[in-house]
Amino acid sequence: MYDMPLEKYKESHRLLTSLEYETKPVVHGYANRTLFIDLSKNEIGIKPVTQQMKDIFTGGRGFCLWLLWNAVNSKTQWDSPENELVIAGGPIGGITQYPGSGKSTVVTISPLTGVANDSNGGGYFGPYLKYSGFDALEIQGKAEKDVIIFIDGDNGRVTVEEAPLEMLDTHRINVLLTEMYAKDEKSLRGVSVISAGRAADYAAISGLNISFFDQRRKEVRIKQAARGGSGRVFRDKKIKAIVVRFSDMKGNINGVADPELVSKAGKRINKEIAELDPVQNDMAHLGTTNLVEVMNYHDLLPVQNFRYGKSDQAVKISADYWRKVFDYSAPDSCWYGCSMACSHMVANYTVKTGPYKGNIVSVDGPEYETLGGVGSNIDVFDPEIVAEINFYADTYGLDTISLGNSIAFAMECYEKGILNKENTGGLELTWGNADVALELIHQMGRGEGFGMIVGQGIRAMKKHFVENFGADPEYLNDIGMEIKGLEISEYMTKESLAQQGGYALATKGPQHDEAWLIFMDMVLNQIPTFEDKAEALHYFPMWRTWFSLHGLCKLPWNDVVPVDNKLEKEPAKVPEHVKNYTWLYEGVLGKPITIDEIIFQSEKVYNFQRIFSLRMGYGKRENDYPPYRAMGPVTVEEYQSREERYDKSLREDVGLDPEKMSVEEKVDALRKYRYERYEKLVDAVYLRRGWNSNGVPKLETIKRLGIDFPEVVEIVRQNGG
Ligand code: SF4
Incomplete structure (x- = not known):
């Protein structure tokens, strides 16, 4: 697997900077500190997590966005030195009693979109980072030469080391660094590595790999936080890998309240x-x-x-x-x-x-x-x-x-x-x-x-x-x-208006983790009106955002459902599982929560992210349109592949007689109808979300959410909100 003995790699490392810190227990899901590293200045620092951060941003993606907001300005590009990679788990993340509780979220100004992108992945990094002492890791600046960042939660030490010899490709470097940094050969499971790969030196469509050690197979495995180009930012900062070590998983390590x-x-x-x-x-x-x-x-x-x-x-x-x-x-x-x-x-x-x-x-x-x-x-x-x-x-x-x-x-x-x-x-x-x-x-x-x-x-x-x-x-x-x-994620949206909105109205870009409404809309016809679709495009993106605030995987929410779920009034919400999550929140943080309060937590972060996009010059109605192929047939052959369905729509929805039209005329007529229908959907969703007709959160909305910081108010005012 390696080109030389492990020791040779180790010996080639040159310590650039280090920080000793006191390890402390996690309390009710929070470490109450974040870690800051500036690779240009070789500085490492620790910041407190304030009560305001918890109240407004909850954790995970919320913390990442807030830290990034404070680091960048409206002119920051993906490769500006002040752009950051921010990585966090979340307060519930790291428990071991409930499935899907180990996710990390990565946030950065994306080389693909120019706005704050969030992408989440499994693996052990987020929980180990917290148990090592930090609710989030913020990396700014650019190193001169390739570096490895090592967070040693066993001993309370952070180092930045120049690392000239290690290879970039994930399946090799992750094994090498797991063995290099593990406490001993019985503790390989105590290491998690984040890496990119050689293409991240060149390609904007690069993501990150997050490792976990598969104890039974004795193998280093990976999950991806792949979306939005964070791998390209990672390598632009000359990071070869970020390693966290935490070898002492035990009992109530997340400090849960109940x-x-x-x-x-x-x-x-x-x-x-x-x-x-x-x-x-x-x-x-x-x-x-x-x-x-x-x-x-x-x-x-x-x-x-x-x-x-x-x-x-x-x-x-x-x-x-x-x-x-x-x-x-x-x-x-x-x-x-x-x-x-x-x-x-x-x-x-x-x-x-x-x-x-x-x-x-x-x-x-x-x-x-x-x-x-x-x-x-x-x-x-x-x-x-x-x-x-x-x-x-x-x-x-x-x-x-x-x-x-x-x-x-x-x-x-x-x-x-x-x-x-x-x-x-x-x-x-x-x-x-x-x-x-x-x-x-x-x-x-x-x-x-x-x-x-x-x-x-x-x-x-x-x-x-x-x-x-x-x-x-x-x-x-x-x-x-x-x-x-x-x-766009890999689902056809031509026949689901709600899913067109689910993709095109997502703040970071078209990712299925924000809204997946195709079945409710197209297959089950549960949301027939514009208002129904708008309600779904309010509730589900907020509900799904909540997973990323807490370090949770959403698959256990709806990829298995109780036997009697179909008898529920709103089966798509899987109410019994929603109840589980309120128990989890209360159990970990020690405070009861209702479903309305869950949605409220997400709304704050979601609207803040929308305003973040506005600050970067995007985030308006003009940015919320899908390519026409996501809405309907662009070409004659596409139309013909579903001719019966499209002819029916022209007849019943538009009031035209397809028998008297050429295929080209039918393509044009359907296109006109589908654009008009999309505009109505956008109006309905903006109204439901408390945004103006240009997609800008209204002043009253940001006040209701408590995110009316002076700069936020200024941005909203400048954009007519
Ligand atoms: S449900 Fe699958 S992806 Fe989610 S945490 Fe469990 S194993 Fe990982």
């Missing part, structure tokens, strides 16, 4: 998972791969750059295949005690291409988003190739959603003649050409060729193709599957 109440919630959900997961989604065997078949059945699986929603070949990459190749020798929990255990892996995979050709590795994943992104969306249905891309995307540090959509966009441009072999460096970007897809990925890893262009994401490609290849900007805007600069 262990019995936490345990009551845990027992209820763990029993339910044991009894019902096998007969519901079977997450413990399939993870999210079961979604391939479901999405394909409902015409929602992205195929060929979201042109189509299904493929006869989808079965080849569906759960039936992964059930045969996933390793089931141990439960796949990405944090202690997660009984949902859905983080599967392919063991003993022989790499077929690139610098690791012939190596036998473990592939963490694939999950549904990867299967949709670098599988069906680029027309690749060979599961071994998807596993290969999954492996390289992880180890190079690439986000598989952005990667898949970017390659799919380039493939469609190739098909349309916008690209050709001359301007792709000889690559034939035909649908399903897996060799070319892999070559693009390796070029991203080497920082060369057409892969460098694809690796900057769709928004940058659109600009490049217009300026250099004479492409039609309107057409590219129609088919480029990004909003606000971030590539």
Whole structure:
């Protein structure tokens, strides 16, 4: 695995700065301090967590946004030295009695969107950071040479070390650093490493990997906080890795106020998972791969750059295949005690291409988003190739959603003649050409060729193709599957107006962790009116935001449900599980909470993030539109692929007779209708959220939420709120 003995790497480190600190117990979920590191000045400091921070921002993503807000200004770019990477768990995060309690959130000004991006991932980092003494880690500045940041929670010491020899690729550096920094060989589980990978030196679509040590398999595993380009910021700061060590997991380490109440919630959900997961989604065997078949059945699986929603070949990459190749020798929990255990892996995979050709590795994943992104969306249905891309995307540090959509966009441009072999460096970007897809990925890893262009994401490609290849900007805007600069998650939204809003009205960009309403809207027709959709686009983004404030994974909320859930008045909310979360909150923090107060906590952070976007020059109505392909058929062949459905809509919704129209006329008429319908949705959502018609939170809204800091008020006033 290494090129030289571990000691040689260690000896090459040069200490740049260090800080000794007193370790203290966590109280009611908070360490009550945050850690600040400036890599330009080689400074390390500790800041107190104030009561105001807790009251307004709760923790996790809320703390990250507040710390970042105070560090940057309206002119800050992703590569400005004052931009920060801020990483946090959350107050509930780190408990071991309730599944899904180990998430970390990463926040930074994104190279893709220019605004504050939040992305969350599993692994052990967030909880270990807190148990080491810090509710958040804030990294500013840029190192001169590659560094490793080491937070030693065992001994109360933080160091920044120049580290010239370690490799960048995740599957190697994470093993090396886990062994290097563990207290002893029995304590490998006490280390978590954050890394990016070699492509993060070049590609904006780069994310971060967060490790955990799989005690039963004796293997370092990874989860991703992949979205929004945080890997690129990480490497721009010349960070090779951030390591946290905490070797003493025990008892009530999170300092919870009422262990019995936490345990009551845990027992209820763990029993339910044991009894019902096998007969519901079977997450413990399939993870999210079961979604391939479901999405394909409902015409929602992205195929060929979201042109189509299904493929006869989808079965080849569906759960039936992964059930045969996933390793089931141990439960796949990405944090202690997660009984949902859905983080599967392919063991003993022989790499077929690139610098690791012939190596036998473990592939963490694939999950549904990867299967949709670098599988069906680029027309690749060979599961071994998807596993290969999954492996390289992880180890190079690439986000598989952005990667898949970017390659799919380039493939469609190739098909349309916008690209050709001359301007792709000889690559034939035909649908399903897996060799070319892999070559693009390796070029991203080497920082060369057409892969460098694809690796900057769709928004940058659109600009490049217009300026250099004479492409039609309107057409590219129609088919480029990004909003606000971030590539769209892997669900077709053409037939779900609510999900179009779920993606396009999300502050950071179109990410499924904010709102996933396709089934409620399109399949079950539970939210038929604009007001119903607006209510859902208020409640669910707020509810889901709450997970990121607390360091929680949302999968145990609705990927298993109680037997009688369907009898509930609002089954989509899974009321029994909402009750569990109120018990957890009270059990950990020692204060009761209602569902309205949960939504209120999220509303404060959500609106603050929207105003943060305004401060950076975005966050208005003009930024809240999806590409037309997310709303309806752009081309004649797309229309024809669902002709019956679209003709019916023209007849019943628009009052036209499709028999008397050409397909081109029908495409235009449907487009006009769908844009008008989208505008009405936006009006309804803004009204429900307390924003003005330009999407700016109103003064009365920010006062109600208690986020009316002078600068916030000024920004809102300047934008007419
Ligand atoms: S449900 Fe899956 S992703 Fe979420 S914490 Fe558990 S193992 Fe990790």
